[in-house]
Amino acid sequence: xxxxxxxxxxxxxxxxxxxxxxxxxxxxxxxxxxxxxxxxxxxxxxxxxxxxxxxxxxxxxxxxxxxxxxxxxxxxxxxxxxxxxxxxxxxxxxxxxxxxxxxxxxxxxxxxxxxxxxxxxxxxxxxxxxxxxxxxxxxxxxxxxxxxxxxxxxxxxxxxxxxxxxxxxxxxxxxxxxxxxxxxxxxxxxxxxxxxxxxxxxxxxxxxxxxxxxxxxxxxxxxxxxxxxxxxxxxxxxxxxxxxxxxxxxxxxxxxxxxxxxxxxxxxxxxxxxxxxxxxxxxxxxxxxxxxx
Numbered sequence: 001x002x003x004x005x006x007x008x009x010x011x012x013x014x015x016x017x018x019x020x021x022x023x024x025x026x027x028x029x030x031x032x033x034x035x036x037x038x039x040x041x042x043x044x045x046x047x048x049x050x051x052x053x054x055x056x057x058x059x060x061x062x063x064x065x066x067x068x069x070x071x072x073x074x075x076x077x078x079x080x081x082x083x084x085x086x087x088x089x090x091x092x093x094x095x096x097x098x099x100x101x102x103x104x105x106x107x108x109x110x111x112x113x114x115x116x117x118x119x120x121x122x123x124x125x126x127x128x129x130x131x132x133x134x135x136x137x138x139x140x141x142x143x144x145x146x147x148x149x150x151x152x153x154x155x156x157x158x159x160x161x162x163x164x165x166x167x168x169x170x171x172x173x174x175x176x177x178x179x180x181x182x183x184x185x186x187x188x189x190x191x192x193x194x195x196x197x198x199x200x201x202x203x204x205x206x207x208x209x210x211x212x213x214x215x216x217x218x219x220x221x222x223x224x225x226x227x228x229x230x231x232x233x234x235x236x237x238x239x240x241x242x243x244x245x246x247x248x249x250x251x252x253x254x255x256x257x258x259x260x261x262x263x264x265x266x267x268x269x270x271x272x273x274x275x276x277x278x279x280x281x282x283x284x285x286x287x288x289x290x291x292x293x
Contacts, residue, residue, distance in 0.1 A: 003189050011193035012202045015160040028053050029098040030207075036091050037210060043082040050078050050094055059097040060090065068126060068285045088141040096125070096148050102155055108166050111174045111253065114158065120244060120251040121148050123286060127240035127247075130281045134274055143236045146216040147244075149209075150237050151254070153200030153217055157192060160199075164191050172253045184253040185221060196254070197221060221254065224263050235264040243275065247282050 003011075031049045035041040050057055057078060064081045065074055075081045082090045103118035128147035132140040157165045171187035172180035188195040200217030212230055219226035219234045220241060226234040239260045245252040252258075260270065 003193055008194045008198055012198050015156055015192070015194075015199055016202045016206055019156060019159045028056060029095055032091055032094050032098070033207075033209065036088070036095070041087070043079060043087055046082065046087060046091060046094070047078050056094065056097055059100075060093050063093050063097065064090070067287070086141070089144075092141050092145040095145060096122075099148065102152075105158055105162075108158070108162060109169050111172070111178055112165075112169045112251065114155070116251045117151060117154055120248060121151055123244035123248040123250075123282065124148070124150060124237065124240045126285050127244045127278060127282050128236050130278050130285065131236050131240055131243075131268070131270070134278055134281070135268055135270065137232065137236070137268075139233055139236065142212065143233055143240075146213055146233055147237050147240050149200070149204070149213055150216055150220045150241060151196060151200070151251075152203060153196030153198065156199035156203050157188070157196060161192075167191050169253060174253060178249065178252055180253050180256050183256045223261060223267075231267060235261075235267045238264050239268065239270055239275075243279055243282060247279060248286065 028049060032046070035046055035049065050060065060078065061075060061081065063069075064071065064085065069085060071084050075084060078090065085093075100118065103114045103121070105114040107113035107115075125144045125147035128143035129140045132138065132143050137143075154165075157168070168184060168187040168191040171190065172182050172184050174180045185195045185197070192199075197218045197220065201214045204214035204217055212233060215226055215230040216234055216237050219230075220237045223231060223234045223238045242255060242258045242260050245255050246258050260275070264270065
């Protein structure tokens with residue numbers, strides 16, 4: 001089935017309108033996103049927002065103290081975390097910690113659960129940060145959050161129509177390891193009239209996320225089509241998505257093939273040796289991050 005642009009737009013608008021009263025971000029997350037967008041925001045501004053939510057504070061400090069960040073000693077305060085990691089890194093960890101609440105809903109089928117998707121999203125985020133460090137790209141904090149939300153369109157589908165999502169998942173004909181015979185992008189279009197890239201972009205726009213994240217959610221399966229100014233970060237997420245799926249397993253219904261696009265490798269300078277290094281560092285990082293968020 002070929003979906004027209006009009007049908008795609010209609011499907012996306014219908015879903016976003018229907019879930020607008022369900023898929024709402026916590027107010028604290030919206031405040032943190034405003035801080036991310038405001039270049040004049042300070043550590044005190046962030047601390048003031050986060051301190052109103054003790055549970056969120058606790059989750060942030062748990063992540064900060066994981067071996068993934070490799071900080072000396074235990075960090076016991078948000079202000080100390082900001083000093084050690086920087087304001088942007090802690091902002092993004094805060095957003096990640098508050099987003100975790102959205103990835104709930106249990107197991108829909110033997111091949112899909114929201115928890116598996118969250119695990120995959122965290123692994124992709126970690127891989128994004130490692131790729132940036134390995135290649136000296138200087139986008140680690142932004143790429144981490146981009147990796148975390150790249151598949152958020154699947155959660156739109158889950159909240160909009162669970163039965164249709166089950167139909168799309170089952171049509172993938174995945175084997176016992178979760179490897180699909182037919183990619184989920186194709187089955188989503190057959191069932192919903194659009195795919196999770198479309199839904200993810202629309203949700204990011206509705207929630208007024210930074211524009212980069214709307215592009216990442218919309219183009220991570222087709223990085224060559226991404227706007228040139230965002231192609232690097234889309235390429236990072238594209239590569240991280242595949243490396244994370246290879247390392248972690250779990251949700252990969254949208255990835256029948258884990259080959260990293262040749263153009264992405266050229267854009268990033270991602271050699272075989274670099275990929276091996278990223279893979280090894282990701283395994284180490286995830287050992288202590290499994291339950292951090």
